[in-house]
Amino acid sequence: MNIIIDRASPIPIYLQIKQQIRDRIVTGLLPPGYRLPPERKLAERLDLNRSTVLNAYHELKAAGLVESFVGRGTIVLETEETDEGAGEVTDSASAPAPLYWKPMLTAKAAAESSSLIRDLLALPKRQDAVSFGVGVPLPEPELLEELQQMAGRLFTEDRGEVMLHSPVEGRASLRQALCDRMRDRGIRCPKEEVIVLSGAQQGLDLIARTLLSPGDCVLAEEPTYFSALQTFRAAGATVIGVPVDEDGRLRLDAMESLLRSYRPKFIYVIPSYQNPSGRLMDASVRESLLHLAYRYRTPIVEEDPYGELAYGEKSPLPIKAMDEHAHVLYIGTFSKLLGPGMRIGWIAAPKPILKVMGRMKQLNDLHTNSVAQKLLDAALREGAVDRHLARIRTLYRARRDEMCAALKRYAVPGMQWDVPMGGLFLWLRLPGGVNVQELAVRAADRGVDYIPGAPFFAEQPKGSYIRLNFARADIERIGEGIRRLCAAVEDAMEGPEVTGEREQEGTIPIV
Amino acid sequence: MNIIIDRASPIPIYLQIKQQIRDRIVTGLLPPGYRLPPERKLAERLDLNRSTVLNAYHELKAAGLVESFVGRGTIVLETEETDEGAGEVTDSASAPAPLYWKPMLTAKAAAESSSLIRDLLALPKRQDAVSFGVGVPLPEPELLEELQQMAGRLFTEDRGEVMLHSPVEGRASLRQALCDRMRDRGIRCPKEEVIVLSGAQQGLDLIARTLLSPGDCVLAEEPTYFSALQTFRAAGATVIGVPVDEDGRLRLDAMESLLRSYRPKFIYVIPSYQNPSGRLMDASVRESLLHLAYRYRTPIVEEDPYGELAYGEKSPLPIKAMDEHAHVLYIGTFSKLLGPGMRIGWIAAPKPILKVMGRMKQLNDLHTNSVAQKLLDAALREGAVDRHLARIRTLYRARRDEMCAALKRYAVPGMQWDVPMGGLFLWLRLPGGVNVQELAVRAADRGVDYIPGAPFFAEQPKGSYIRLNFARADIERIGEGIRRLCAAVEDAMEGPEVTGEREQEGTIPIV
Incomplete structure (x- = not known):
């Protein structure tokens, strides 16, 4: 050579x-x-x-x-x-x-990127598999019927405006409906501070494009939503995981020291029934976090897909509702309440930054598709979303209870979990001796699926976890699914450990 | 201080x-x-x-x-x-x-960016204005009725799968339908080489994200689609306009010398009934362009929103159909045939680059909304799209003829235009003495709208142009609209010039 x-x-x-x-x-x-x-x-x-x-x-x-x-x-x-x-x-x-x-290729395009979701969407399944995997609900018949009725006039009313462009920021009527809905959760913002998104993922992407340059840093709860990790990393940022204490509370001392040392571009949190941990951040931590953000003049990106899925008390107010100094960008979505197929989310943010995001969205996809916007607007205004929510709160609570009962029955020594107070996810800590690659194979053999925990960690996780979506399977199959899962875990492990459900309300200890 | x-x-x-x-x-x-x-x-x-x-x-x-x-x-x-x-x-x-x-803000987000489309979408109009502006069709009643029928079973069939995730690359059935459709235009590609997009704009954006780094260069016809210009520039690229000759043919000599001198990342073209010029690139130019691309190992990005809207002979084969060496990325859309509200486009491209774009799309919006995908799939398979196309070809041809006749009647001395052989646009050169700012005000006063030509040029345009969408207005209002337009032009000009319709087939001379 x-x-x-x-x-x-x-x-x-x-x-x-x-x-x-x-x-x-x-x-x-x-x-x-x-x-x-x-x-x-x-x-x-x-x-x-x-x-x-x-x-x-x-x-x-x-x-x-x-x-x-x-x-x-x-x-x-x-x-x-x-x-x-x-x-x-x-x-x-x-x-x-x-x-x-x-x-x-550009540097970003060339960067290696795992495609967990894509792989999952493409995954072949055993015919009788019990699915605790993908983090979205299955369609419920009553909701489908109501949507079908609304769809029955979608193209014939308003002279077919559903086939025309919507404004970049979204249809005015839907933006107002979103504001009305947020007001019920304590957030007061005019529709001019809202952009309708093509799903919440677009919100993460727009935030990354608008705020993150290579070398920037983001602080996030540990663990956190893996797609957010992927998106921020693809923009060249480093995500630093902020630990929780033994009771699952975000460690504000660690947060403050990281804010001071790393001057992050923003803090990313999912305060209510977090993905993947199911954790609920209590009101006092939310407030302290906001005051840290004020003190360090650092924006908070608050994602809230599960806040309305409370199975006991209502969840505390979103951080956005307490924000008096325009520090919080709030991302909402209907993908976790209604289903992800419509791809409708939204972002509420201070005007100066929202304006820039509007420009970026225009370059990205001009606007969110008018068909789903019009349909969702109708579903919100005519009460279909609220009726659906009332139904699934009961349904999902029962499924959660069923899963927790089955876990008590079948748990392998060394498993640990908290009972989630809302949302979709139970975060299961596996016994120390489990080989996670082996588990993936055994679980597929036995016909049960879940999401492995490792991709949700910014740092090296201490211990192995899996995420179980308790809301997805038929209630009468949940017990069987947990039985299969626990059998697969036993297949894949070497030594025994101590089992136990932890006390209510707190969450998984990961540090 | x-x-x-x-x-x-x-x-x-x-x-x-x-x-x-x-x-x-x-x-x-x-x-x-x-x-x-x-x-x-x-x-x-x-x-x-x-x-x-x-x-x-x-x-x-x-x-x-x-x-x-x-x-x-x-x-x-x-x-x-x-x-x-x-x-x-x-x-x-x-x-x-x-x-x-x-x-x-990131550099891209901070960059000044005109928002022509957004401004247009938000523009207030005179009640009785005749619209030759926005470059999309109005909904036709027969199409709306057919879509309404299909929407009547959208949520109840297939157990509501329309509410679920689609694969990142799009629903397999729709991808196949798109391949079948492309095959009718001479393009043979398997569905694995197609990604369903949330509108063609997302295709431009994904291409920019995948291929363009700051300082890169892109060659494009002069003039060209302004949103492509915006998108490529927002990625930090310089777009160089390649001139056409007196007959409106792309100057291949200029193209070659620019390929040699600037080593562009890709060549961007809209060969059929181009936006804004209405130009049709003939088969021999397409072939020569492809061979230039081979010789200089430079990809071609071919956008083809109008190719099926031919009012006389069929348009020549897309460049993609002639490509035997995987050089062409082909972007299609239904926004210009059916209406932009559904936001469905697609890209067909060689596998190695398509794979990367799939990863980028996942980070962008996970996947295109399932509702519009399912609806469009049905509309394609059940013939609604073809029936609609047959109807609008007749309709739009008549509107084009009406506009050309009205222009002959009312044209102000110095105006020049070609009769477009397809698509939506007539590209009108204004007399030398027209003040374009003044014209915008006068035209709004008189109740007629159009798109100004300047944003379509990569370089400084020689002469002033406006783009007229002849397909949008009711046929009986087109004459009145042109009368108003020509009166507004007279209001806004100073000196006289020579008028005339140019010969068929060729297009506007801009060099």
């Missing part, structure tokens, strides 16, 4: 090396499986510092072109592009050949 | 000045309406070059904090933030006060 170094060139030497090796891989001169010279050897031959060659190899790895294997050295990888014939270019420099896309 | 310059600081002096003035504005020390010292004076006082102070003031203007007014000097503006009390912070450093958001 004859690398030529031009020391007079403005291009750094490691990039010159990378470029020349890359060209040979792309053009097929260095075929898949080819072993690059050891770094030390190449450095000697070129009379360079070894770290320069190391850097070049590192770049090639980042580009997905080579990989280092212990004992085998650094090997040229089979890339999708060469599979499809990008190598043809060797025959004749001018012959057309498929493009080699990887070097064209 | 006591500015302190630290010549030993690594911070450039103009930024030191900017920072100190900014701080005083934000904290309220310099109130709205305060007049900054004239640049020359401040430069003298600080013993600096005047251009240093100029730069500082320029930065303050860019941040929206001050503005220069002729005769009044440079004045501190009322910012939204200070309106809302950000100034309070002067009373006590620790008292809570609304955040000052501007310094928190």
Whole structure:
């Protein structure tokens, strides 16, 4: 391999090396499986510092072109592009050949990104599997019937305006309905401070695009919603997990010291029946957190998909409701109440930042689809959403109780959990000896699914967890599902431990 | 105003000045309406070059904090933030006060961005105005009736799966339907190479996010779709306009020399009945363009919203149909055929790049809303889309003819246009003497609307144009609308010129 170094060139030497090796891989001169010279050897031959060659190899790895294997050295990888014939270019420099896309990607697009949700959506299931997995409800017949009735006039009323553009910020009537709904939870904001979103995920994405530059930092509860982690990280930010104490309360002392040390762009929280932990942040912690935000002049991004799904007392007021100094961006969604298919969420935020997000949304998708906006507006105004909520509160509470009862019956020694007071999730700590890869296989075999806990952690988790959606399965199958799950856990573990349901109200101890 | 310059600081002096003035504005020390010292004076006082102070003031203007007014000097503006009390912070450093958001924004979010579409969506109209403006069709009653029928079983069939998640890439059945439809236009691709989008705009955005880094370059026809310009520019790219010749043919010589000189990330084209020019790129140009793309190993982004709206002969095959070496990303949409309210588009692209876009889409909005996907799938499979297309081809052709006839009747000397062979748009060159700002006011007064041409140009346009959507107005009002328009043009002009309809098939000469 004859690398030529031009020391007079403005291009750094490691990039010159990378470029020349890359060209040979792309053009097929260095075929898949080819072993690059050891770094030390190449450095000697070129009379360079070894770290320069190391850097070049590192770049090639980042580009997905080579990989280092212990004992085998650094090997040229089979890339999708060469599979499809990008190598043809060797025959004749001018012959057309498929493009080699990887070097064209932006840094964000090239970044490795796990796609947990996508994989889950595509997952094949045993016919009789009991699903505690995906974090969304199943459609209930009464709701479907009510929606069907409203859909019966969607296209014929208002001269088909449902086929036309909506404003970027959303239909005025829906924005007002959202404000009315928020007012019931103590949030007073005019409709000018609300944008209708194509689902809450778009809110996370717009916030990332608007506020996060590479190198920025975000503070979040530990654990937290993995899609938020993914989104903030994809924007180049580092997410620092803020621990909870033994009673599951957010550690405000840790929060303050992190605020002071890292000057984060914002604090991300899900105060009510959190995903994945099911935790409820109490009113006093909410208030203290808000005052920390004031003191450190740091915005709070509050996501609240579950706040209305309380199975005992109402949940405390959202932080947004206490905010008197325009520090809180509040994201709501109907995906967890009605179902995710309509993709309608919203964000309520101070005007200066909302204006910028509106511009970003316009560049993203012009506006949220008018069909779902009009339908949801009708469902809100005609009471269908409230009637549905009343029904599912009863339904989901019963399912939660059933799951907790089944866990008491079947729990494997070492399992720990709290009874969630609302929302969809029970957060189960597994016994110490469980092999989580093994568990995934065993549970699929036995026909039960769940979401593994690891992706929800910003830092290295202490202990293994899984998230169970108790609201999703038929009540008469929940016991069987938990039985299967516990059997799978036993299959996948080595040693015994102590079991027990923890006291009410508190949550999982993770530190 | 006591500015302190630290010549030993690594911070450039103009930024030191900017920072100190900014701080005083934000904290309220310099109130709205305060007049900054004239640049020359401040430069003298600080013993600096005047251009240093100029730069500082320029930065303050860019941040929206001050503005220069002729005769009044440079004045501190009322910012939204200070309106809302950000100034309070002067009373006590620790008292809570609304955040000052501007310094928190990412570069992209902070970038000035015109919001032409948003402004248009919000524009108040004269009650009896004739609309040649917004580039989308109005709902037709037969289509609405057919859609209403399909919507009548949307929520009750398939156990309400419409309320559930769809795959990130779209519902398999809709992806297949899109492939079938593309095959009728000569494009052969498996459904694995298609992603359903939340409107074509999301496709432009995903492409920008995936391929464009600041400093990149894109080649586009001149003029081109302004929202594409906005999107690519918001990603930090420079768009270079490629001129057409006197017959409206894309100048391939110019294209090649730009490919050679600027190594663009991709070429963006709308070959069929382009927005805004109505131009049709002929088959031989399409083929030559593709071969240029092969030769320079540069992807083509082909947008094709209007290709099926042909009023005479069928349009030539899309470039994607000729692509044998995976160079073309093809974006389709139903917004221009059915109406934009459903927000459904799609992208067909080579697998390696499509995979990355899927990851980006997941982070953006998880997936496109299931309601509109299911509805559109039914409309495609049950023939409603084709029946609608057959109807509107006749309807829109008649409207086009009516507009051309009215233009012949009322045209002001100096106006030039081509008869568009398909699509929605007639691109009208205005006589030399027209004041376009004046025209906007006059046209609104007289009750007719259109889209001004300037935002469609990447470079400085030669001559003034407006875009007329001939498909939008009732046929019996088109003549009146053109009469009003021509009267408004006469109001807004100074000198006479030569009029004339140009020959068929060719398009507007803009170089």
